[in-house]
Amino acid sequence: MSLLAAQIRLHNCIQLLRSALFCVELHTESPDMKRFASAVALVAYTLFDMLCQLCRNEDIASCFEELDKDGNGVLSPEEVISVIQERLGFDDSMARYLVEMFDQNQDGSLDKTEFMQLWTSMFGQ
8 A cells, every 4th residue: 555545544534533622522421531532532633643654754765866867876966956956946046056965975966865865954855
């Protein structure tokens, strides 16, 4: 099952859970039961958020694979700069500065982790 399919199934489960928890809150006077229902809801929403993050990471990793034209597992500055210029309209020097800023090991290129950090900070995905 893909991450997206899992996300959809979890979302549907959360909707059912939400309905069930609403019924519990409506038909019970027990404070313990209400606290339990709230805790279950919190866990469900946390799991959903984690799954959403995994889907975003999968999307970013897919973008990395598309940009890695030579398939060497790292992106040259040129491979990243063109995207920064297209998406953000930055000039060459600003785009190069961004690449240098996220090149944590200072090897002159971006590996997948560095790229994912750059992409997330630029586009919030």
